[in-house]
Amino acid sequence: MHSNYNYPCHPLDQQTLPGARIRTETRALIVEDERALRLLYGQILESGGFSVVLAASGREALEVLEAEEGGEFGVIVSDITMPDMDGIGLLRSLRQRGWDTPVILVTGSPAVESAVSALEYGAMRYLFKPVNRRELIDLASRATALQRLSRLRQQAATYLGAEAVDPKSLGVSFARGLDSLWIAYQPIVNPIRQEVVAFEALVRTQEPSIPQPGVLLSIAERLGRIQEVGALIRSRVAQTLTEHQPQTDIFLNLHSLDLLDEGLYSAAAPLSTFADQIILEITERAALEQVGDIAGRISRLRQLGFRLAIDDLGAGYSGLNYFALLSPDIVKLDISLIRNIHQDGVKAKIVGSLCTLCRELGIGVVGEGIEVAAEALTASQLGCDLLQGYFFARPDHPFPQVIWPSL
Numbered sequence: 001m002h003s004n005y006n007y008p009c010h011p012l013d014q015q016t017l018p019g020a021r022i023r024t025e026t027r028a029l030i031v032e033d034e035r036a037l038r039l040l041y042g043q044i045l046e047s048g049g050f051s052v053v054l055a056a057s058g059r060e061a062l063e064v065l066e067a068e069e070g071g072e073f074g075v076i077v078s079d080i081t082m083p084d085m086d087g088i089g090l091l092r093s094l095r096q097r098g099w100d101t102p103v104i105l106v107t108g109s110p111a112v113e114s115a116v117s118a119l120e121y122g123a124m125r126y127l128f129k130p131v132n133r134r135e136l137i138d139l140a141s142r143a144t145a146l147q148r149l150s151r152l153r154q155q156a157a158t159y160l161g162a163e164a165v166d167p168k169s170l171g172v173s174f175a176r177g178l179d180s181l182w183i184a185y186q187p188i189v190n191p192i193r194q195e196v197v198a199f200e201a202l203v204r205t206q207e208p209s210i211p212q213p214g215v216l217l218s219i220a221e222r223l224g225r226i227q228e229v230g231a232l233i234r235s236r237v238a239q240t241l242t243e244h245q246p247q248t249d250i251f252l253n254l255h256s257l258d259l260l261d262e263g264l265y266s267a268a269a270p271l272s273t274f275a276d277q278i279i280l281e282i283t284e285r286a287a288l289e290q291v292g293d294i295a296g297r298i299s300r301l302r303q304l305g306f307r308l309a310i311d312d313l314g315a316g317y318s319g320l321n322y323f324a325l326l327s328p329d330i331v332k333l334d335i336s337l338i339r340n341i342h343q344d345g346v347k348a349k350i351v352g353s354l355c356t357l358c359r360e361l362g363i364g365v366v367g368e369g370i371e372v373a374a375e376a377l378t379a380s381q382l383g384c385d386l387l388q389g390y391f392f393a394r395p396d397h398p399f400p401q402v403i404w405p406s407l
C-alpha cells in the first residue's frame with residue numbers, strides 16, 4: 001500500500017532554485033483524491049525544494065502519519081472533499097492525536113460549516129482551486145518555517161524551564177490537564193461598602209506539565225479543543241452554583257472560539273439556568289473578526305439573560321469597535337493600567353477619563369490586578385466601582401473570603 005503514496009523524490013538541485021529558502025529535508029504530505037492534481041501538487045512542491053509524500057484520502061494520510069507517530073512533516077496540503085475521510089476529518093483526527101503540523105486546505109469554495117470547523121481545528125489557510133504554483137510554494141514554505149519556529153520556541157521554553165510540554169506528548173498532557181481541571185474563584189469587591197459583589201471563575205489544573213492556565217488554553221488552541229475546555233468550565237461552574245448557591249454574580253471568561261459553540265446558546269445548557277447571575281467576559285486581546293455574526297451571537301446571549309463584560313481593556317488590539325459591538329454592561333481595566341497607578345499620572349488620567357465615560361454610558365468599571373493599598377485607593381478615587389486583585393484575595397476554591405484591609 002505504501003507504493004500508493006510514495007512519490008518518486010528527485011534530489012533537489014539548489015543551484016536551479018534561486019531564492020529557495022527551503023532545506024532539502026523538508027517534507028510535505030499531499031492529500032488529494034484526484035490523481036492528476038495529486039501529482040501536480042507534488043511536482044510543484046518538489047520544484048520548491050520539498051520532498052513529498054502523497055496520499056489519496058484522509059484515511060491514507062492518517063495511516064502515513066500513524067506509521068511515523070505524527071511524522072516530521074513541515075506541512076500538510078489537503079483537499080477538503082474526498083471519499084474516505086475528507087480534509088476536515090483529517091484535520092480533526094490530527095489535532096485529536098495531538099499533532100500540530102500546519103495544514104493548508106485546498107478547496108473549490110469552502111462551505112460555511114467547513115470554514116468554521118477548519119478555524120476551530122487550527123487550519124492555517126485555504127487555497128482556492130486552481131492552485132497558483134507560486135502561492136502554493138510560498139504558503140507551504142511559510143507553514144514549514146512557522147512549524148520550525150514553534151519547535152524552536154518549544155525548545156527554548158523547555159530549556160528555560162518555562163514550559164515542560166513536549167509537542168509529541170501534548171495530547172497526553174492535555175488529557176491529564178482536563179482530568180484534573182478545577183475552577184478557582186476570585187472575589188470582586190465594592191471597596192467603599194466593603195462588600196464582595198461577585199467572583200471571577202478562573203480555570204486551573206493540577207497537571208504538573210501545565211504550570212499555568214494559559215498553557216492549558218494554548219495547548220487546547222493548538223489541538224483545536226478550545227470548545228471542549230469551555231464547555232467543561234461552564235458545566236463545572238454550573239455545578240458549583242447548584243451546590244453552593246452563592247448570592248453574588250459570577251464573571252466567566254469566554255474564548256473567542258467559544259462564541260462559535262452552539263452549546264453556549266442552548267437554553268438547556270447547565271449554565272443557562274444561572275444566566276441572570278452571570279457576566280461573560282470577552283477579552284479585548286481576542287481577534288473577534290474571525291467570529292462571524294458577532295452582533296447576532298451577542299444578542300442571543302443577552303436573550304438568555306447573560307450580561308457581558310469587556311476584559312483586559314487597555315491591553316488592546318481592538319481592531320473592532322468593541323464598545324459598539326458588545327455594548328458591555330461592565331468593563332474590566334487591564335492589570336497594566338492599574339499597576340503603579342498611584343505613581344503614574346498618565347495612567348491615572350486615562351483611567352479617570354475611562355471611568356467618567358463609562359459612568360455616563362451606565363457601564364460599570366472593575367479595576368483588575370490590585371496588589372497594594374495605594375493602587376486600590378487611587379483606582380477607587382478615580383471612579384472604579386469595583387476592584388479585584390491579590391490585595392483583596394487570591395483565586396481559590398469556592399469561595400475565598402476577603403479580610404478587609406484598611407485603605
Ligand code: G
Pocket residue numbers: 186202253283311312335368369370371388389390391395
Ligand atoms: O485575563 P484575565 O483578566 O481573566 O486574567 C485574570 C488572571 O489574573 C488570573 O489568572 C488571576 O490569577 C490573575 N490575577 C488576579 N489578581 C491578580 C493580581 O492582583 N496580580 C496579578 N499579577 N495577577 C492577578
Ligand code: MN
Pocket residue numbers: 200253281311
Ligand atoms: Mn477575566
